[in-house]
Amino acid sequence: MAPKAIIAPSILASDFGNLSSECSNVIKEHGADWLHIDIMDGHFVPNITIGAPVVTCIRGSVERSADWSKGVFDCHMMVAEPQKWLEDFKKAGCDLYCFHYEAAVTSKDPAVSPSQLIKNIHALGMKAGVAIKPDTPADVVYPLLDGDVEKPDMVLVMTVEPGFGGQKFQARCMPKVAALRERYPELDIEVDGGLGLGTIDQAAEAGANVIVAGTAVFGAESPGEVVKMLRGTVEKCLSK
Numbered sequence: 001m002a003p004k005a006i007i008a009p010s011i012l013a014s015d016f017g018n019l020s021s022e023c024s025n026v027i028k029e030h031g032a033d034w035l036h037i038d039i040m041d042g043h044f045v046p047n048i049t050i051g052a053p054v055v056t057c058i059r060g061s062v063e064r065s066a067d068w069s070k071g072v073f074d075c076h077m078m079v080a081e082p083q084k085w086l087e088d089f090k091k092a093g094c095d096l097y098c099f100h101y102e103a104a105v106t107s108k109d110p111a112v113s114p115s116q117l118i119k120n121i122h123a124l125g126m127k128a129g130v131a132i133k134p135d136t137p138a139d140v141v142y143p144l145l146d147g148d149v150e151k152p153d154m155v156l157v158m159t160v161e162p163g164f165g166g167q168k169f170q171a172r173c174m175p176k177v178a179a180l181r182e183r184y185p186e187l188d189i190e191v192d193g194g195l196g197l198g199t200i201d202q203a204a205e206a207g208a209n210v211i212v213a214g215t216a217v218f219g220a221e222s223p224g225e226v227v228k229m230l231r232g233t234v235e236k237c238l239s240k
């Protein structure tokens with residue numbers, strides 16, 4: 001199936017004092033598709049955010065549509081031991097569990113490989129994403145996407161060093177997006193970090209279709225206008 005434009009605001013830039021309503025409004029009122037939920041453990045990245053109990057709370061006010069087009073909880077797991085949190089996040093309402101390739105290959109648990117993690121994620125009924133940091137080459141995910149192994153449903157190409165919102169978009173990551181799009185025309189390719197009206201052209205032209213935007217959406221005077229413009233740019237590039 002041809003990829004669709006998916007706008008996934010990062011809730012890291014929302015008002016955590018009103019988290020449930022922020023999450024529900026960004027979808028229902030401002031027209032976003034998914035929620036990008038950044039999970040940081042203070043080990044894989046030098047910052048901590050939220051855990052499964054908070055995800056459970058927001059799940060109470062945001063439903064996922066049956067066709068997975070709206071309200072998908074896209075959990076970006078910036079954690080050193082991705083295998084450790086699978087059941088907790090499934091129970092909390094995670095739909096797409098996106099682990100970092102770098103964490104999986106250096107995990108303390110020798111039984112955990114990226115392909116085993118993908119199998120375990122699928123066995124729990126979640127979709128699987130694999131994220132790569134700016135310095136990790138795109139070709140590390142090729143063996144996961146080729147051949148007979150269980151494949152990831154999405155690849156996340158980080159456009160900042162993971163750990164903090166509000167950083168500057170790194171255009172040097174765009175050739176990785178372009179290489180992935182050329183090789184995998186139907187793959188969901190997500191970009192994350194510094195995306196907004198000034199950088200969306202580069203990401204969309206390279207072939208990204210899942211756009212994470214935290215500051216650009218939650219910090220906007222008219223979040224709905226920003227969501228609409230991001231979507232318009234991605235749709236224009238996808239239809240070329």
Ligand SMILES: O=C(CO)[C@@H](O)[C@H](O)COP(=O)(O)O
Nearest residue numbers: 162163164165166194214215
């Ligand atoms: O994963 C991360 C940061 O580690 C991101 O999801 C950011 O939180 C996106 O925020 P903006 O750069 O869009 O403000």
Ligand SMILES: [Fe+2]
Nearest residue numbers: 010038076192
């Ligand atoms: Fe993220």
